[in-house]
Amino acid sequence: KAGVTQTPRYLIKTRGQQVTLSCSPISGHRSVSWYQQTPGQGLQFLFEYFSETQRNKGNFPGRFSGRQFSNSRSEMNVSTLELGDSALYLCASGPPGRGITDTQYFGPGTRLTVL
Amino acid sequence: QKEVEQNSGPLSVPEGAIASLNCTYSDRGSQSFFWYRQYSGKSPELIMFIYSNGDKEDGRFTAQLNKASQYVSLLIRDSQPSDSATYLCAVGRAGGTSYGKLTFGQGTILTVHP
Numbered sequence A: 001k002a003g004v005t006q007t008p009r010y011l012i013k014t015r016g017q018q019v020t021l022s023c024s025p026i027s028g029h030r031s032v033s034w035y036q037q038t039p040g041q042g043l044q045f046l047f048e049y050f051s052e053t054q055r056n057k058g059n060f061p062g063r064f065s066g067r068q069f070s071n072s073r074s075e076m077n078v079s080t081l082e083l084g085d086s087a088l089y090l091c092a093s094g095p096p097g098r099g100i101t102d103t104q105y106f107g108p109g110t111r112l113t114v115l
Numbered sequence B: 001q002k003e004v005e006q007n008s009g010p011l012s013v014p015e016g017a018i019a020s021l022n023c024t025y026s027d028r029g030s031q032s033f034f035w036y037r038q039y040s041g042k043s044p045e046l047i048m049f050i051y052s053n054g055d056k057e058d059g060r061f062t063a064q065l066n067k068a069s070q071y072v073s074l075l076i077r078d079s080q081p082s083d084s085a086t087y088l089c090a091v092g093r094a095g096g097t098s099y100g101k102l103t104f105g106q107g108t109i110l111t112v113h114p
Helices: none
Strands: A005-006 A008-015 A019-024 A029-039 A042-050 A052-056 A066-070 A076-077 A088-094 A110-114 B005-006 B011-015 B019-025 B030-038 B047-049 B054-058 B062-066 B071-076 B084-093 B108-113
Touching: A005 A088, A008 A019, A008 A088, A019 A110, A029 A076, A029 B047, A042 A076, A052 A066, A066 B054, A076 A088, B005 B084, B011 B019, B019 B030, B019 B084, B019 B108, B030 B062, B047 B054, B047 B062, B047 B071, B071 B084
Parallel strands: A008 A110, B011 B108
Antiparallel strands: A005 A019, A019 A076, A029 A042, A029 A088, A042 A052, A066 A076, A088 A110, B005 B019, B019 B071, B030 B047, B030 B084, B054 B062, B062 B071, B084 B108
């Protein structure tokens, strides 16, 4: 089974621009979670999508948004980029939940650099 | 108090030794516990998950969970230089506002020296 894929792998943007990152989950997985990883804050949860619906959202400003398509692929968008948005953005997919947070498998990540 | 805390590193062990990684969590409603390994420049890779109190073994890895003490650990037996990485403890709970959310510790850097 193919793993989680993320595109692009690397991005360089300037302040004020916007960016869209893409994630394709493992086949059959319908839950997609997004995380931001920085040296200072570690891994922080952004949001989770399941069946095209955002079920959960972390403590990030509204500039961070996402969506999920009917094939479970997901995108996240960051508008009005700030220097502090430079990070590794990780997508994780998981099987349908059983009422507790199920195992999540991470993609390779997108390294975003904001200049 | 951080939600998930891991023993401060870095941790250095000789090849062949047992590496012990510890993690405590503050949310008593936590129900799922995970250990991920992350090599430098790579994404986290799942090593173990555990839901019930006690021990769970998988090859050289043993996860231990004590919900009463809000403590989870990972033992790596016969440590190899290839085990050198950052180990992340992650905690999850039931649905509602916790859907799809894992809370991570800051990670422990493990170095296994020959």
